[in-house]
Amino acid sequence: MSTEYLAPDRYAIAAQEDRSAPRTRIQIPASLRASGGRSFTTIVHDLSLGGFCSAAINRLHPGTVCWLTLPGLEALQAEVVWWDNSLAGCAFDNLLSPIVHDNILARWRGDSIYRNII
Numbered sequence: 001m002s003t004e005y006l007a008p009d010r011y012a013i014a015a016q017e018d019r020s021a022p023r024t025r026i027q028i029p030a031s032l033r034a035s036g037g038r039s040f041t042t043i044v045h046d047l048s049l050g051g052f053c054s055a056a057i058n059r060l061h062p063g064t065v066c067w068l069t070l071p072g073l074e075a076l077q078a079e080v081v082w083w084d085n086s087l088a089g090c091a092f093d094n095l096l097s098p099i100v101h102d103n104i105l106a107r108w109r110g111d112s113i114y115r116n117i118i
Helices: 003-017 098-109
Strands: 024-034 040-047 051-055 065-069 076-084 087-092
Touching: 024 098, 040 098, 051 076, 065 087
Parallel strands: none
Antiparallel strands: 024 040, 024 065, 040 051, 051 087, 065 076, 076 087
């Protein structure tokens, strides 16, 4: 077996181990729609500036473009990175603003601190 064949798998594993943004475990009801499919209700189980993990009973293939709609926000485009046992890990096409991220967490964790741009 050549090392060229193994390189993408090694990169994918390393990328998952070296995430640039901390993930916060949370439970947020949301809507998820894969490209070419209908939206379905999901629960976001963790969230970071760069992506999320949510429930997805039907298999979502890595590389699939999808849109996550959180309550009160417009749909956020992402790409499926992995799917395992009814959970999908996705990376946002554009990082969440730290202000938006903090406000989402504050709302769903019950914090009362909301940040805004001054």
